[in-house]
Amino acid sequence: xxxxxxxxxxxxxxxxxxxxxxxxxxxxxxxxxxxxxxxxxxxxxxxxxxxxxxxxxxxxxxxxxxxxxxxxxxxxxxxxxxxxxxxxxxxxxxxxxxxxxxxxxxxxxxxxxxxxxxxxxxxxxxxxxxxxxxxxxxxxxxxxxxxxxxxxxxxxxxxxxxxxxxxxxxxxxxxxxxxxxxxxxxxxxxxxxxxxxxxxxxxxxxxxxxxxxxxxxxxxxxxxxxxxxxxxxxxxxxxxxxxxxxxxxxxxxxxxxxxxxxxxxxxxxxxxxxxxxxxxxxxxxxxxxxxxxxxxxxxxxxxxxxxxxxxxxxxxxxxxxxxxxxxxxxxxxxxxxxxxxxxxxxxxxxxxxxxx
Amino acid sequence: xxxxxxxxxxxxxxxxxxxxxxxxxxxxxxxxxxxxxxxxxxxxxxxxxxxxxxxxxxxxxxxxxxxxxxxxxxxxxxxxxxxxxxxxxxxxxxxxxxxxxxxxxxxxxxxxxxxxxxxxxxxxxxxxxxxxxxxxxxxxxxxxxxxxxxxxxxxxxxxxxxxxxxxxxxxxxxxxxxxxxxxxxxxxxxxxxxxxxxxxxxxxxxxxxxxxxxxxxxxxxxxxxxxxxxxxxxxxxxxxxxxxxxxxxxxxxxxxxxxxxxxxxxxxxxxxxxxxxxxxxxxxxxxxxxxxxxxxxxxxxxxxxxxxxxxxxxxxxxxxxxxxxxxxxxxxx
Ligand SMILES: Cc1ncc(C[n+]2csc(CCOP(=O)(O)OP(=O)(O)O)c2C)c(N)n1
Ligand SMILES: [Mg+2]
Numbered sequence: 001x002x003x004x005x006x007x008x009x010x011x012x013x014x015x016x017x018x019x020x021x022x023x024x025x026x027x028x029x030x031x032x033x034x035x036x037x038x039x040x041x042x043x044x045x046x047x048x049x050x051x052x053x054x055x056x057x058x059x060x061x062x063x064x065x066x067x068x069x070x071x072x073x074x075x076x077x078x079x080x081x082x083x084x085x086x087x088x089x090x091x092x093x094x095x096x097x098x099x100x101x102x103x104x105x106x107x108x109x110x111x112x113x114x115x116x117x118x119x120x121x122x123x124x125x126x127x128x129x130x131x132x133x134x135x136x137x138x139x140x141x142x143x144x145x146x147x148x149x150x151x152x153x154x155x156x157x158x159x160x161x162x163x164x165x166x167x168x169x170x171x172x173x174x175x176x177x178x179x180x181x182x183x184x185x186x187x188x189x190x191x192x193x194x195x196x197x198x199x200x201x202x203x204x205x206x207x208x209x210x211x212x213x214x215x216x217x218x219x220x221x222x223x224x225x226x227x228x229x230x231x232x233x234x235x236x237x238x239x240x241x242x243x244x245x246x247x248x249x250x251x252x253x254x255x256x257x258x259x260x261x262x263x264x265x266x267x268x269x270x271x272x273x274x275x276x277x278x279x280x281x282x283x284x285x286x287x288x289x290x291x292x293x294x295x296x297x298x299x300x301x302x303x304x305x306x307x308x309x310x311x312x313x314x315x316x317x318x319x320x321x322x323x324x325x326x327x328x329x330x331x332x333x334x335x336x337x338x339x340x341x342x343x344x345x346x347x348x349x350x351x352x353x354x355x356x
Numbered sequence: 357x358x359x360x361x362x363x364x365x366x367x368x369x370x371x372x373x374x375x376x377x378x379x380x381x382x383x384x385x386x387x388x389x390x391x392x393x394x395x396x397x398x399x400x401x402x403x404x405x406x407x408x409x410x411x412x413x414x415x416x417x418x419x420x421x422x423x424x425x426x427x428x429x430x431x432x433x434x435x436x437x438x439x440x441x442x443x444x445x446x447x448x449x450x451x452x453x454x455x456x457x458x459x460x461x462x463x464x465x466x467x468x469x470x471x472x473x474x475x476x477x478x479x480x481x482x483x484x485x486x487x488x489x490x491x492x493x494x495x496x497x498x499x500x501x502x503x504x505x506x507x508x509x510x511x512x513x514x515x516x517x518x519x520x521x522x523x524x525x526x527x528x529x530x531x532x533x534x535x536x537x538x539x540x541x542x543x544x545x546x547x548x549x550x551x552x553x554x555x556x557x558x559x560x561x562x563x564x565x566x567x568x569x570x571x572x573x574x575x576x577x578x579x580x581x582x583x584x585x586x587x588x589x590x591x592x593x594x595x596x597x598x599x600x601x602x603x604x605x606x607x608x609x610x611x612x613x614x615x616x617x618x619x620x621x622x623x624x625x626x627x628x629x630x631x632x633x634x635x636x637x638x639x640x641x642x643x644x645x646x647x648x649x650x651x652x653x654x655x656x657x658x659x660x661x662x663x664x665x666x667x668x669x670x671x672x673x674x675x676x677x678x679x680x681x682x683x684x685x686x687x688x689x
Contacts, residue, residue: 064493064666093495115493115666133497134455135427165427169458196427198403204426271402333668334661344630348659352671352678 009215013223016230019283021291032230034298040229041293043077044286045304046311047097050106053315054096054113058264062323063113067094071227071259072193074285077101078232079189079254082240083159088149089128090142091161092135094191098161102128106318107325116328135196136162136169139188143175146184146249157185157243165196167210173217176251180217185243187236188214188251191226193258194280198271214251226254227285230292259284330354370552375545378520378553379409379485382527383447385557387417390445393531396423396432397449406451407487407546429455433462433484440480441470445531450486453540454497467536468511483530483537488516489581489626490673491544493666499543500663501627506538507604507636513537513562514603516580520551522601525560533562542581549584565607567614571596574683575614577637578624579603582674586624589679593687603633611637612645619650620686626673629657651689656682 016028023029032040051070058066069076076097083089083102091098096109103126112119112131120130132138142160149156166172167190179186190210194201207213214221224235232254239250257280261268268277293299331354334345341349349355373381386393395410395417401424404411414422425432429450436446450456456463463484470478490499507514515530515537517523523541530537569587573594578586583599590597596614600606615621621641623634634655641653656674664672 065495115669117496117665117668131496133495134457137458168426168428168431170428170430171458196398197406198399198401199424199426203424265406270404328667330668330671333664333672334659337661342660345660348661352659354671 009212011209011211011221011223013225014231014235015225015228016234017225017228017288017292019288021288022295023292028234029230029292034296037293037296037298040077040081040233041289041299042307042311043081043101044073044229044289045308046100047073047077048286049308049311050096050100050109050315053319054110055260055264057110057319058113063110064115065263065265066113067096067263068258068260069094069097071257071280071284072191073097074229074289075191075226075232075254075256078229079159079161079236079252082233082236084156084240085125085127086154086156087127087240088142088145088156088158089161090138090145090159091128091131092138092163092166093131093133094163095131095161099128099131102126104128106315107321110319110322111325114322116325117332118328136166136171138162139166139171139175140178142186142188143179143182143184146179146186146243147182149185150182155244157187157240159187159189159240161189161191163196164190164192164194164201164204164210165199166190167213168204173213176214176217176249179249180214180219183246183248185246186249187239187243188249189236190251190253191256192253193226193256195258195262195268195272197262197266200272209253211251211253214249219249219251221251221253223253223255226256227283227288229285229289256285257283369555371555372550372552373520374547374550375517375520375523375541376407376409376547378524379527379541380411380413381553381555382524383410383413384416386447386528386531387413387421389557391421392443393445393447394421394423394439395447395449396425396436398425398427398432398451400424400449405449407543409485409541410449429459430462433459433467436482437462437466437470437480440482440536441478445481445483447483447485447531450484452494452498452500453486453488453502454500456484456486463506463512463536463538464509468509471535472511479534480536481534483527483539485527485539485541487541487543487546489542489544490663490669491581493669494543496665499669501625501658503538503540503603504627504631504633504636507633511535512604514540515562515601516540516542516603517601518542518545518580518583518599519549521553522560522566522599524553525558526562526601528557529559529562532559537562540580544581545584560601563602563605563607565601565610566599567596567610568599569595569597572617573620574687575611575618575621576624576683577611577621580626582624582626585674585676586622586679589676589683593683595683606637608640608644611641615641615645616648619648620689621649621653622656622679622682622686623653624656624674624679624682626658628660629655630660632657651686654682654686
């Protein structure tokens with residue numbers, strides 16, 4: 001036997017609620033208090049309602065192209081609620097729900113989806129970078145922010161969100177490698193929603209998990225059931241704690257599913273089957289969570305109606321505000337390019353009549 | 357939108373199609389004619405490309421020739437380079453111009469250099485197709501117009517069609533060209549205008565500009581989606597309008613002949629003016645035709661600013677009024 005095995009890796013998977021929403025791990029599940037569960041449920045509802053309203057605004061032409069996160073609410077909410085205010089987040093355009101839960105006003109998000117850059121002017125105190133549009137390009141940023149946190153000796157962590165598609169890009173590998181080398185307090189959250197526009201996960205990479213790649217960079221990668229909010233919350237919290245106590249980075253692969261089109265400009269019927277969609281519809285995160293709430297005896301229809309109505313009123317208000325906002329001034333095209341305008345930019349502002 | 361058809365007499369059967377369809381026809385012809393031609397990129401297969409330029413080609417040519425790649429621009433262009441030095445003729449689609457930036461190293465350090473580095477032993481017959489430009493209310497980074505950066509790099513040809521007719525013919529010429537060609541497609545015109553194109557294969561030569569309107573008072577140089585606005589703004593002037601078509605190497609003779617006639621020049625482009633292609637064209641005219649000029653060469657371009665999103669995009673793009681103001685300035689000099 002000339003070849004000897006010198007290394008094997010073990011990829012762990014976390015699930016706390018089973019596919020129908022009952023506790024798969026009763027001990028872990030019961031560690032969550034009723035109040036915590038109610039807060040989680042509210043977050044899930046908030047994300048679902050925002051997304052539904054955004055889609056209807058898009059259909060009415062009141063916002064532009066919009067990337068729905070329908071089906072990924074548990075992965076977004078579970079991870080976002082595990083963060084502390086001081087942590088830094090580097091999300092993608094799909095993570096609208098993460099922004100909402102980190103405290104970015106819904107008005108900002110509607111403005112952004114309307115095509116107004118001011119929507120990504122994140123208020124002071126919220127450490128979430130503007131949505132990354134070039135897929136994967138922001139993953140090294142979390143590595144760098146984490147290195148800076150370590151340098152400043154602060155108990156904080158930096159988190160990058162990205163998709164299964166992004167994990168094929170070089171930036172992903174470079175980011176993880178550096179984070180491993182410097183033992184940076186970073187958490188890499190891969191939202192494996194099974195599709196990158198029309199490319200299925202199986203065609204994206206021949207390896208069978210994305211999580212396993214972390215081991216080549218010297219740290220753990222694990223999978224969680226991304227439609228199980230409790231599992232996502234726990235895995236994220238554990239990874240953040242590990243990062244903040246000097247344990248280095250973690251890669252978390254959330255197994256979830258994009259139930260909607262890639263964006264409102266896409267038609268998923270061109271490339272995926274109804275049967276697959278139906279299968280994942282059955283594992284939809286809100287329904288699962290509701291089932292568990294029932295098991296715990298803390299859900300009834302009136303309760304959900306009441307919570308929904310409150311959320312709905314807040315979001316409706318945000319839409320009104322967003323639509324009542326004056327359009328950006330033309331000089332804004334130029335003003336923030338640098339701290340000061342160049343002579344040429346001053347001329348351009350004047351010649352175009354943009355100073356008025 | 358004005359219909360800019362070629363003035364060339366075309367006798368074969370013609371179809372009235374969009375630029376998307378014309379490009380699709382060109383790809384189909386190239387794939388049918390030469391089995392070394394492959395198409396690769398993100399979502400080009402089953403989805404037919406995000407703009408549907410490759411619609412139907414997967415069914416016709418199979419997945420070994422219409423390659424749905426992982427999401428990895430650097431990997432795609434690097435692999436296409438490997439294919440091309442081996443002898444294939446890959447046509448690569450990059451979904452939007454800004455998404456080529458990750459792969460700039462492949463373009464600048466290998467694709468454009470290999471003929472020189474190997475003194476002709478290894479060459480790269482590759483076409484990189486990518487949409488550019490504002491006017492589609494795209495998300496951030498979906499509307500960049502950075503053609504000048506690519507023109508700056510020795511070894512690369514840069515082509516921009518402006519009509520379904522020249523899109524089809526130029527793409528055929530780009531595939532036939534032995535060197536790498538960046539084929540930059542004006543997204544705003546993909547479906548914005550329809551024109552007649554011959555069903556049969558034909559080429560529109562690279563490095564040849566087309567005079568789309570003759571005139572003797574003013575030379576207007578533009579390309580891609582700006583061409584149509586530049587043309588519209590000429591009302592009231594005896595302007596000669598040149599559709600550059602190939603940005604690099606550009607058609608020097610057509611420009612100089614026109615300048616000789618008019619003595620006044622305006623270059624219009626959507627990209628930011630600073631180090632834009634207009635600067636190169638202006639310098640060229642100054643170097644070769646200074647005595648024919650009656651006024652400084654002026655440019656009407658985007659400002660020195662990040663390309664905006666939907667709400668501000670129409671202000672960033674030179675408008676017909678802004679272009680007309682520039683003409684007036686040159687005429688009144
Ligand atoms: C560098 C780059 N290439 C291509 C695109 C166009 N594009 C936007 S999203 C996307 C697929 C992303 O897939 P994934 O990473 O799985 O994220 P998901 O959309 O599923 O959330 C593509 C190809 C882009 N935005 N950036
Ligand atoms: Mg995905």
